[in-house]
Amino acid sequence: xxxxLPLKDxxxxxxxxxGCLSISERRALFQRMVEDVLAQLSAVDEVDQLxxxxxxxxxxxxxxxxxxxxxPESQLGSGLNAVLEATLDRISSxxxxxxxxxxxxxxxxxxxxxxxxxxIAVQGGASEQVVIATDRHGGGSNVVLMPLASRIRLxxxxxxxxxxxxxxxxxxxxxxxxxxxxxxxxxxTREDLLALVSAGTSNRAPQTMRYLxxxxxxxxLLQMNPRECxxxxxxxxxxx
Numbered sequence: 001x002x003x004x005l006p007l008k009d010x011x012x013x014x015x016x017x018x019g020c021l022s023i024s025e026r027r028a029l030f031q032r033m034v035e036d037v038l039a040q041l042s043a044v045d046e047v048d049q050l051x052x053x054x055x056x057x058x059x060x061x062x063x064x065x066x067x068x069x070x071x072p073e074s075q076l077g078s079g080l081n082a083v084l085e086a087t088l089d090r091i092s093s094x095x096x097x098x099x100x101x102x103x104x105x106x107x108x109x110x111x112x113x114x115x116x117x118x119x120i121a122v123q124g125g126a127s128e129q130v131v132i133a134t135d136r137h138g139g140g141s142n143v144v145l146m147p148l149a150s151r152i153r154l155x156x157x158x159x160x161x162x163x164x165x166x167x168x169x170x171x172x173x174x175x176x177x178x179x180x181x182x183x184x185x186x187x188x189t190r191e192d193l194l195a196l197v198s199a200g201t202s203n204r205a206p207q208t209m210r211y212l213x214x215x216x217x218x219x220x221l222l223q224m225n226p227r228e229c230x231x232x233x234x235x236x237x238x239x240x
Contacts, residue, residue: 001100003047007054020190032207033109038066043113046120081154102145107186109205115180130168130175133183134161
């Protein structure tokens with residue numbers, strides 16, 4: 001099994017947090033979350049190869065640290081779905097391609113290797129079954145595990161779980177939705193981040209939680225109300 005971790009430019013990541021965090025804070029937070037995710041991914045014995053897809057220099061350094069491959073996103077296309085489809089095509093063209101692929105995202109700092117093992121056990125190595133771990137709202141596709149030879153077309157975006165379910169049905173592939181707390185809690189909004197801070201998790205996401213604490217972000221978020229939060233990002237100066 002290959003595990004694929006697509007990562008956008010760290011500077012551009014988590015823009016929906018721009019009302020609460022500065023650009024430098026968003027970048028640093030995203031890197032810490034990715035570090036926590038990679039630490040768990042590298043502990044899943046069922047994974048034969050970990051692959052990062054990104055153009056960001058930090059991603060290449062993390063790939064070296066976690067003994068992962070790193071393929072440049074710019075060589076694979078534009079847009080998440082197109083990049084991942086090209087990635088899967090390239091994997092399929094290998095002399096010995098894996099039977100299964102799993103796609104995980106970098107904004108899941110609370111995920112655990114145990115949850116991923118449970119998801120893999122649900123799939124059971126079946127040659128024609130798709131398993132998707134959804135978000136806490138029940139509409140997203142935070143983790144997708146599927147057979148490479150009979151994969152579904154990827155439809156990330158709003159309502160991706162319904163879109164992926166339709167793709168599986170069109171190909172007569174069984175699809176199972178998997179629920180696990182760590183896989184469901186992606187960090188996209190202020191509310192997501194505040195829930196993470198409020199939980200005070202100590203045994204998961206150590207890099208993320210340490211950064212939120214030491215940077216003062218955790219304290220600031222707990223003291224803010226939504227109106228104050230919008231004032232964090234400094235105004236941009238437009239130069240002619």
